[in-house]
Amino acid sequence: xxxxxxxxxxxxxxxTAQYPTPFHLYDExxxxxxxxxxxxxxxxxxxxxxxxxxxxxxxxxxxxxxxxLGCGCDCSSMTELxxxxxxxxxxxxxxxxxxxxxxxxxxxxxxxxxxxNLDDFTHIEAxxxxxxKIPKTICCRYNPGGVFKISNDIMDNPGDSKYGxxxxxxxxxxxxxxxxxxxxxxxxxxxxxxTVTNEYYPLLAGVLFELAVKLQKETGAHIKFINLSGGIxxxxxxxxxxxxxxVIGEGVRKVYEEILVPAGMGxxxxxxxxxxFMTGPYGCLVTTAxxxxxxxxxxxGVDACAVNLMRPAMYGAYHHITVMGKEDQPCDHMYDVTxxxxxxxxxxxxxxxxxxxxxxxxxxxHDTGAHGFxxxxxxxxxxxxxxxxxxxxxxFDLIRRAETPKDxxxxxxxxxxxEKLIQK
Ligand SMILES: *Cc1c(COP(=O)(O)O)cnc(C)c1O
Numbered sequence: 167x168x169x170x171x172x173x174x175x176x177x178x179x180x181x182t183a184q185y186p187t188p189f190h191l192y193d194e195x196x197x198x199x200x201x202x203x204x205x206x207x208x209x210x211x212x213x214x215x216x217x218x219x220x221x222x223x224x225x226x227x228x229x230x231x232x233x234x235l236g237c238g239c240d241c242s243s244m245t246e247l248x249x250x251x252x253x254x255x256x257x258x259x260x261x262x263x264x265x266x267x268x269x270x271x272x273x274x275x276x277x278x279x280x281x282x283n284l285d286d287f288t289h290i291e292a293x294x295x296x297x298x299k300i301p302k303t304i305c306c307r308y309n310p311g312g313v314f315k316i317s318n319d320i321m322d323n324p325g326d327s328k329y330g331x332x333x334x335x336x337x338x339x340x341x342x343x344x345x346x347x348x349x350x351x352x353x354x355x356x357x358x359x360x361t362v363t364n365e366y367y368p369l370l371a372g373v374l375f376e377l378a379v380k381l382q383k384e385t386g387a388h389i390k391f392i393n394l395s396g397g398i399x400x401x402x403x404x405x406x407x408x409x410x411x412x413v414i415g416e417g418v419r420k421v422y423e424e425i426l427v428p429a430g431m432g433x434x435x436x437x438x439x440x441x442x443f444m445t446g447p448y449g450c451l452v453t454t455a456x457x458x459x460x461x462x463x464x465x466x467g468v469d470a471c472a473v474n475l476m477r478p479a480m481y482g483a484y485h486h487i488t489v490m491g492k493e494d495q496p497c498d499h500m501y502d503v504t505x506x507x508x509x510x511x512x513x514x515x516x517x518x519x520x521x522x523x524x525x526x527x528x529x530x531x532h533d534t535g536a537h538g539f540x541x542x543x544x545x546x547x548x549x550x551x552x553x554x555x556x557x558x559x560x561x562f563d564l565i566r567r568a569e570t571p572k573d574x575x576x577x578x579x580x581x582x583x584x585e586k587l588i589q590k
Contacts, residue, residue: 169404171450171530172196173556175490178452178528181554181562187528188453188470189552189568190539192228196448197535198558200411201235204440207415211422213435217261219396220246222441222536223449225553226253227565232444233259240396240439241280244271251278261393261439263307263354265329269296276301283307283354283393287335290342305352305393306331306339308377314357316365321358330355336377340385350390352437353378360399360442362406367394368417371436375425382431393437394418400446402484402533409443442536449535451475451551455527464501466523471505472512473548475534476541479511486532487515495521503529507546539566549574 172193173181181191201216208214217240218232224246229239230253238259239250250260257279264271265285272289273296275282282293283305294300309330314321324330331339340351353374358366371394378389401408418436426434451474457467477483487503489495497519505512514531523529542550549569556562575587 167401167404167406167408169486169488169532170493171488171490171532172448173450173452173530175528177556177560178490178530181556182452182454182528185552185554185564186568188451188468188474189554190474190534191450191452191562192223192445192535192553192555192565193448194231194555195558197228197231197445198235200448201232201237201444203411204415204438204444205236207411208418208436208438210415210419211436212433213391214437215435216438216440216444217259217393218444219439219441219536220249222540223445223538224249224540225565227555227563228445228553229253237444240441241275244268244274247271247275247278247280250280255279261305261437263393263395263439265307267292272296281305281352283352284339285329285331287331287339290339290346294346300343300346300348302348303350303352303390304343304348305354305391306336306343308333308336308353308355308374310355310357310373314369316361316363316369321361321366324357333377337381337384340381340387344385344387349388351381351387352391352393353381353389354393354395354439356395356397356439358397361397362399362401362409364410364413364417366397367414368421370394370397371418371421372425375421378434379425379429379431382429389431389434391435391437393439395439396441396443398438398440398443400442400533400536402486404486411443444536446533446536449533449538451531451534451538453529453531455523455525455529458523458525464499466501466503466520468503468505468514468529470514470531470551471507471546471548472509473505473507473542473545474551475514475531475538476543477537478514479509480541485514485534487518487520488530488532489521489523490528490530492521492527497521499523507548509545544569544574547574 260280262275453470553566
């Protein structure tokens with residue numbers, strides 16, 4: 167499928183007249199429509215709720231859009247919990263799916279009404295130590311080990327992953343938790359990431375539903391919800407077929423009716439913790455071509471770098487690039503599109519066929535709305551960019567300003583070098 171930006175060149179010119187590149191731009195309309203499609207796809211399940219994985223785009227303005235549509239927050243750290251609390255998430259609106267968890271985070275998550283999802287058996291004792299009891303509602307994360315396959319394709323390798331409890335452990339955990347006073351249980355698993363197939367969720371659901379039936383039977387625990395977590399992917403590449411959330415919802419319904427309903431568990435609520443699927447396609451990184459270099463290869467240097475979007479450097483991930491205003495020109499030039507870090511992996515694209523790029527051209531790097539800005543860092547003393555929200559009516563707002571050198575040096579505040587560092 168052809169990938170077109172959600173923004174026009176004309177609108178970008180308007181935005182860049184006010185805010186310099188680089189910045190991440192988000193499409194409120196796309197976020198809303200997609201979130202509605204998700205709720206509709208799972209409307210058949212009475213207790214359905216999406217807990218947006220805050221780590222994917224930890225901006226309170228973005229998370230709040232999803233909150234308005236009924237989503238909660240999936241958090242895994244103190245600051246993510248603080249963000250969820252600040253936008254008004256209360257009792258039952260926060261899923262705390264952490265791992266390697268410090269005790270004070272359990273405490274804070276519990277205080278603000280979060281549901282605690284235990285990653286490990288030893289966390290039962292840790293949780294008791296930190297809050298003095300076991301909460302009435304509790305969730306356990308499951309790791310079946312082995313490899314996770316769809317037909318003959320290996321999707322991921324749970325046996326190598328650090329998350330969750332083994333089958334034996336989760337049965338024992340349910341028994342112990344019940345003895346200590348837990349009344350409502352949840353099960354959670356995240357077995358494959360960025361799946362671009364409608365089969366992942368139904369397959370995962372099958373594994374968890376069967377486990378749920380056994381757990382309820384053998385431990386007597388009342389299972390209130392099953393959390394299918396994240397993992398529904400997006401088509402980063404133009405040749406990928408996007409997931410169809412309606413088909414996914416129906417696929418899960420079929421398994422629910424085959425496994426849970428006959429076991430008398432037709433009241434189990436389904437939860438999701440999607441990140442990438444909720445915001446990924448509805449964000450892009452807008453950057454300007456500032457340098458061209460002709461050596462052994464052809465390079466286009468832009469004013470963004472891996473600090474603004476780490477996925478290509480970190481995973482070799484593909485992000486589609488549109489040269490704005492040249493959408494219909496032939497892609498007859500081969501470029502490496504680079505940032506300015508002193509790291510040769512700071513390339514947004516390698517050997518990419520694009521229309522001829524002229525200095526000053528605006529480039530849109532697609533699908534940065536999840537795990538984009540969020541993975542930013544400050545290597546080479548580079549500063550993080552602004553984030554801008556494009557509303558449905560074409561107006562736009564700065565929802566995070568760009569960092570300044572003062573932000574970069576802020577942690578020297580109070581030391582004698584600070585005043586010198588921030589004078590320029
Ligand atoms: C990262 C993460 C998610 C979201 O994953 P996506 O691939 O962005 O959907 C959900 N749950 C947990 C526990 C995670 O760590």
